[in-house]
Amino acid sequence: MMKSWGVLLFGMFMIAAFAFPVQAQEKDPIKVGAIYTFTGAMAFLNEGIVDGHLLAIDEINKSGGLLGRKIELIKRDDAGKADLVTRYSRELIMREKVDFIVGGYGTIQAMALSAVARDFKKPIFIFGGHSTRITTEDWSPYHFRYAITTSAEGKTLAKIIAEEYLKGVKDPKVYYETWDFEFGRDVHRYFIPAIKEYVPNVKIYEGWPRVGETDYSPYISQILAYKPHVLAHVIFAGGAVANLKQCAQMGVFKNTKLASASVVASNEYRDILKDAIPLGSWSWCYDDESYPGTEEQKEFYERYRKWKGTTKRVVPSHVWPAYNMIKLWEAAVRKAGTLESEAVCKAMEGIKIDTYNGPVWIRDFDHQVVSGHIWGPLVKKPGSDELILDPEKTRYVPVEPYLFTKEEWHAARKAAGIE
Known part of the structure; x- marks a missing residue:
């Protein structure tokens, strides 16, 4: 009888010994x-x-x-x-x-x-x-x-420029400026056909600074010489900050409007750029109080x-x-x-x-992901120097119409030799 109890207690001990580590492991983050x-x-x-x-x-x-x-x-x-x-x-x-x-x-x-x-x-x-x-x-x-996606950014940028800046403009001119990198090239792939469809007689100039460029004066000199109606801006992060500040300092925005595909409408950019962004400039962000x-x-x-x-x-x-x-x-x-x-x-x-x-x-x-992005012109909040998106003109642009259909997706993969 004592032997049976001993076996039973030993068995219970072994079960507990193995069970507790499992329970502890389940509680690991x-x-x-x-x-x-x-x-x-x-x-x-x-x-x-x-x-x-x-x-x-x-x-x-x-x-x-x-x-x-x-x-x-x-x-x-x-x-x-x-x-x-x-x-x-x-x-x-x-x-x-x-x-x-x-x-x-x-x-x-x-x-x-x-x-x-x-x-x-x-x-x-x-x-x-x-x-x-x-x-x-x-x-x-x-x-x-x-x-x-770059397809949404490029096509929406073209639509905004055509509708907000180039309506009724004689001999319209656009300067497309981007770092020479994947993002800029891919936006360009969708922007150029779209802007030509919206504005068939548009003349397009292009500037392709190297990635990480800090001195944009050669490209800004081109902008000042060409006198485009709009700067289509596709430089991002710290490069966008340096580029736009130099554009403002050299007087680009006295005669040229700004439209950016580089989320400069986001609060993150607004806090840094402040007056370097000309009022009325169109750009986008993921979320905004407007x-x-x-x-x-x-x-x-x-x-x-x-x-x-x-x-x-x-x-x-x-x-x-x-x-x-x-x-x-x-x-x-x-x-x-x-x-x-x-x-x-x-x-x-x-x-x-x-x-x-x-x-x-x-x-x-x-x-x-299927979501959307918010496009609008930047204005000053009434009674303040704070930049906000104009609540009267801000629009929510769904991304799905600009995405590949399933058939287009398969076609793109086949063209790349993947399928």
């Missing part, structure tokens, strides 16, 4: 890697993105977590370099054992992340990387992309300010899309009921959330 540029010329654009991720994660954790576990964000600074993106993403997967990665503001960073997603079969959600190749030639079953201006949007801004511990009225424009990225992933994980990569990626296809800017979802074939 879900790890999310975040690879963005926190130093250098793009840093000011990435801070709001991480805030959006952290706000969503904090709210999920406070409401009980995800699949019964808390979420932890592990950050890495890619310093704007693709090789660091590759290095850190591999480290996060192999050493930190992350379940999910977000990141990739620029196109080269996005391309590096898409390769890692394909190699490691790990779900990766890319914030930026606007080039259409991210979801065509570089497509994989494991990466997803939030950013507005649209839709609903109570739901105001409540989101208040939640952010309270979470951030700030009384600053202006909320970075990148907070909202970055918040949505985590919420889309959360919805997919809950749908899948697991963190297993294949199941999560499958669940992300077609997943949809409701937001104050309308529904946001991920297309099931190319993994592109």
